[in-house]
Amino acid sequence: MAGAAAAMLMLSACSSGNSTDSASAGGPSGDAVSGGTGLIIEQAEPRSLDPALISNSWANSPVLGNALYGTLMIDNPETGGIDFKLAEDFSSADAGKTFTLRVRDGVQFSDGSPFDAAAVKFGWDRIKDRATASPDITQASLIDSSQVIDDRTLRVTLVEPVPNFANAILQTGMNWIASPASLQAGQQSVDSNPIGAGPFTLEQWSRQDVIKLTRNDKYYDAPRPYLDKLEIRAIGDADQRYNTLVSGGADLALEGVWSNIDKAKNAGLQNAVVPLGGGTTMVLNSTKAPFDDARARKAFALALDLDGINNAVYGGAAKLPHTLFDKSSPFYKDIPLADEDRAEAQRLLDELAAEGKPLNFTMSLYPSGKALGEAIQTQLSTLNNVKVDVRTIDLAQVGQIMAKKDYDTLVSTVAFSDPEPRLWSSLHSASAGNTSGIKDPEMDAALEAGRMATDPAERTAAYETVQKRLAELNPVIFYTRAAPGVIANGNVGGIQQYGMGSVLPETLWIQK
Numbered sequence: 001m002a003g004a005a006a007a008m009l010m011l012s013a014c015s016s017g018n019s020t021d022s023a024s025a026g027g028p029s030g031d032a033v034s035g036g037t038g039l040i041i042e043q044a045e046p047r048s049l050d051p052a053l054i055s056n057s058w059a060n061s062p063v064l065g066n067a068l069y070g071t072l073m074i075d076n077p078e079t080g081g082i083d084f085k086l087a088e089d090f091s092s093a094d095a096g097k098t099f100t101l102r103v104r105d106g107v108q109f110s111d112g113s114p115f116d117a118a119a120v121k122f123g124w125d126r127i128k129d130r131a132t133a134s135p136d137i138t139q140a141s142l143i144d145s146s147q148v149i150d151d152r153t154l155r156v157t158l159v160e161p162v163p164n165f166a167n168a169i170l171q172t173g174m175n176w177i178a179s180p181a182s183l184q185a186g187q188q189s190v191d192s193n194p195i196g197a198g199p200f201t202l203e204q205w206s207r208q209d210v211i212k213l214t215r216n217d218k219y220y221d222a223p224r225p226y227l228d229k230l231e232i233r234a235i236g237d238a239d240q241r242y243n244t245l246v247s248g249g250a251d252l253a254l255e256g257v258w259s260n261i262d263k264a265k266n267a268g269l270q271n272a273v274v275p276l277g278g279g280t281t282m283v284l285n286s287t288k289a290p291f292d293d294a295r296a297r298k299a300f301a302l303a304l305d306l307d308g309i310n311n312a313v314y315g316g317a318a319k320l321p322h323t324l325f326d327k328s329s330p331f332y333k334d335i336p337l338a339d340e341d342r343a344e345a346q347r348l349l350d351e352l353a354a355e356g357k358p359l360n361f362t363m364s365l366y367p368s369g370k371a372l373g374e375a376i377q378t379q380l381s382t383l384n385n386v387k388v389d390v391r392t393i394d395l396a397q398v399g400q401i402m403a404k405k406d407y408d409t410l411v412s413t414v415a416f417s418d419p420e421p422r423l424w425s426s427l428h429s430a431s432a433g434n435t436s437g438i439k440d441p442e443m444d445a446a447l448e449a450g451r452m453a454t455d456p457a458e459r460t461a462a463y464e465t466v467q468k469r470l471a472e473l474n475p476v477i478f479y480t481r482a483a484p485g486v487i488a489n490g491n492v493g494g495i496q497q498y499g500m501g502s503v504l505p506e507t508l509w510i511q512k
Contacts, residue, residue: 027270028493028511036510037229038492041241041253045208045234048187049194051176052127052134058274058484058501059256059413064232067213067505069176069196070220072101072120072169074498075417082166086115086177086197086220095454096163101154107197107220109179115197117154121146122180124156127173138425138433139168161452164420171422171499199225199506209233219506226494226509245269245487251510252488252495254503258480262317264487273485274501277325278414278422281476282363287405287437289357296359297474299348301338303386305379309479312375321478324467331419331460335467337478346383353385361408362389364401369411372479402435410435415482415500419463424451427466427475438475 046054046061054065072087082090089102107115126132128140144159158165169175179195194202197220200213213230233250235241238257245253246267255261255271264271284291284300291297310318322339325332349359365373373390380386393401401407412435416422424447425433429440443466450462470476484501494507 027488027495028491032226032494032507032509033512034223034226034509035228036512037231038227038252038505038508038510039250040230040232040505041235041244041250042232043234043236043241043254043256045211048191049202049205050183050187050190051123051173051178051196052132052136054173054176055135056172056175056499056502058254058486061232061234062500062502063230063254063505064211064213065173065176066198066502067200067230067232068194068198068202069178070198070506071175071498071504072103072177073166073175074170074504075167082170090166090169092163092165094161096161096165096452097158099156099158099165100149101156103152103154104220105152108218109182109195109197110201110216110218111179111182111195112218113179113181113195114151115177116151117148118151119180120154120177121148122183123177124174126183134173136172136174138431139172139421140174141432142168142421162420163452163454164418167418168421171502175499200230203229221506225506227505230505242487245489248489251492252486252503252508254501255485255487256483256501257314258318258483259315261483261485261487262315268490270488270490270492270495271485272495272497273483274417274497275326275328276415276417276482276484276500277321277329277331277419278416279321279478279481280411280413280415281478283407283410283412283435283476284474285405285408285410285435285437286439286475290352290359290361291408293352293357294473295348295352296357298338299345299352299359299386301474301477302341302345302348303380303383304338304376304477304479305340306479308379309372309375312378313371314480318483319481321481324470324478325419325463326481329417330456331463333464333467335464335471337467337471338474342383349383349385359386360388362391363409363411364391364393364407365411366394367392372411405437412476413482414476414478415484419466420451423447423463423466427470436475438473440469440473443469443473 040063042061044060051069054061056062071085073082073084076083088104092099109115127134127136142158144157146156149155182195199216199219201216203212203214205211211232215228238260241253242260244250261271284297286292306320310316377388380388414426425431428447429444446462446465450459453459491511493509496504496507
């Protein structure tokens, strides 16, 4: 996600640890102070503390991953480049076919063992291994091979050139490296005693309750972390999450619901959202009827009133994705994804019905998607020759459902700042992450060109083609921008996001 600007509450001194943290808008002024316990809310509890199994995005448990394992690198929205943390360099001399990673000298894991290039290789190989069942296998599979050159140097060869491969690292669990010995001890050992090089270590994990962390005195970037302890709780319910924060039960919450961010803004709380392209989507399964017919996909897209969905589901607070890229992106073009045109939608529906193919389909939604399902059913009920049913699925079912392509429409997320690697992974016909199953040679070629080009003008031209093909083919329908946000009380300083809305715990401090 390094290539495009991303708004943050503040920018702390990034990799050196030698500068004073800046104050965040609406937060405390002055230098950071040490001590205290940070009460943090994340949106999901991890199933394991194995870094290969924790998702590094705002909607999951990124603060926990950052706390236990630290970060190899982060994106810098001011420069559009990479700031290094546990790594001190990651560069390519051959336009992205091979990279050399250099880890910081003298870093130790929390048990005193050395943090070295071999540990990075071990971690990345595990994520690439299908037996690990990591959510980041698609990004790790970009690696063909890797070789430890010396204690601090790892050479990585990719399957094909990907000049922006750093993005695949910093926005996934590849950014978190654990002690190989601790991982080899098995999941039970990792969950009870995870060994990383992050700013905090595990004190206690009471499942379905609280994860308590304490300051890691071996952390390389003294005087960080500023806080003595963290207490992390997972609250999936948006109202409960917000109410816990404003009642003083938490200092900071990772947020992904636009209405909560809007309430925080109106209440004078600290708030920020990383502006991403793409967004939350309805994925249309183009591998089988009815959405193997491009006309069915187009009719569905044109029939939807996104403002109506916004009002019904988000109280009008959401940002809408009328174009693929946010206006802050260098790849932005005013190419509408799907403007509502109910007359044309009805014409296409009638055409399909005349051929014996009226549009009947089922939406697979999570329990929290009831309002979305009802809004879409209401909108489509005013048209002829279309019928939509809703089935409720559990999060645990998603992997199996996706693997079998057992859905007509499935809610997913295709969100990014820089389009690499997410856009290729989500839309290229050769990608396992292409949940719509769309196969379009012109879009494939453009995605390849955008991935491998190093010239900004060439990348811009390639992604302009991608935008045009998306508007024509409609393999996914974007209905709201993602909200990789954070909200916090006014006494919290040092709030810094990177990647997919991931918050760094080492820069946090609380005014006493």
